[in-house]
Amino acid sequence: MYALVKVGSAPKILGKVSERRGIPVVPTLLSLIASVVLLFVSPTFEQSIGYLIAAHVLGYATGPISLFVLSSSKNFKALSFIGFITSGLIYTWLGFPKTLFGTLIIAISLLIMSVINKPVKPALWYAGYATALTVVSFSLTNSLYEILATLVLAPAFFILAIKSAESSGEVEV
Numbered sequence: 293m294y295a296l297v298k299v300g301s302a303p304k305i306l307g308k309v310s311e312r313r314g315i316p317v318v319p320t321l322l323s324l325i326a327s328v329v330l331l332f333v334s335p336t337f338e339q340s341i342g343y344l345i346a347a348h349v350l351g352y353a354t355g356p357i358s359l360f361v362l363s364s365s366k367n368f369k370a371l372s373f374i375g376f377i378t379s380g381l382i383y384t385w386l387g388f389p390k391t392l393f394g395t396l397i398i399a400i401s402l403l404i405m406s407v408i409n410k411p412v413k414p415a416l417w418y419a420g421y422a423t424a425l426t427v428v429s430f431s432l433t434n435s436l437y438e439i440l441a442t443l444v445l446a447p448a449f450f451i452l453a454i455k456s457a458e459s460s461g462e463v464e465v
Contacts, residue, residue, distance in 0.1 A: 303408065339390075346386050346394035350422055353379040357453045373450060380425055380446040384438055388430040395422040414456045421449040 310317050327344060334340035356372035356379070363369060383391060398419055406412045424445050432438035 342386055342390045343393050346383070346390040347397050349379060349386070350383045350394050350398065350425075353383075353421065353453075354418065357450070357457055360450075360454055361457045373447075376450045376453075377443065377446040380421070380442050380449075381439065383422075384425050384429045384442050386429070387433060388426065391422075391426040391429040395419075395426045398422045414459075417449060417453045417456050421445070421453070424449070 306316065306318050308317050309315065326347075330343050331337070331340045334343060353376055356375035359375070360369050360372040363372070383394065386394075399422075402412050402415060402419055405415070425442065428438055428441045428445065432441055
């Protein structure tokens with residue numbers, strides 16, 4: 293959230309940094325509250341950890357896209373492709389309904405971005421990817437087909453995400 297404030301994509305209150313500790317206060321508190329709520333709402337500790345991971349792991353899919361778009365190194369581009377596929381596999385392995393929870397978090401985030409007048413079109417691939425992986429985790433739970441479906445979907449969404457980043461006008465490529 294702090295990074296979003298720095299680029300002007302989130303309200304300034306989320307970027308307030310504690311003078312004493314040097315950390316963003318509001319995002320840290322929001323993360324704590326969400327974690328505690330999930331810890332006590334889930335029937336088991338294992339499930340609560342699964343939901344927390346689902347809320348975070350697909351976020352790692354955006355890093356490889358950034359690396360690919362901003363890097364000129366072929367090695368980094370290859371590494372970004374592998375990282376993107378890996379994040380998709382981890383996400384589907386979390387299983388349904390944890391993937392549904394992660395997808396809802398992404399949808400809510402995009403909705404908030406659209407309300408504060410930030411462009412969401414370059415991020416629509418992200419919602420599509422999360423939704424597709426959620427459908428895979430629901431319909432092909434714990435099977436070889438789940439892995440194969442993810443290995444087919446991930447490269448397609450990787451290309452879509454790169455095209456979206458390149459056409460957004462926010463980066464020079």
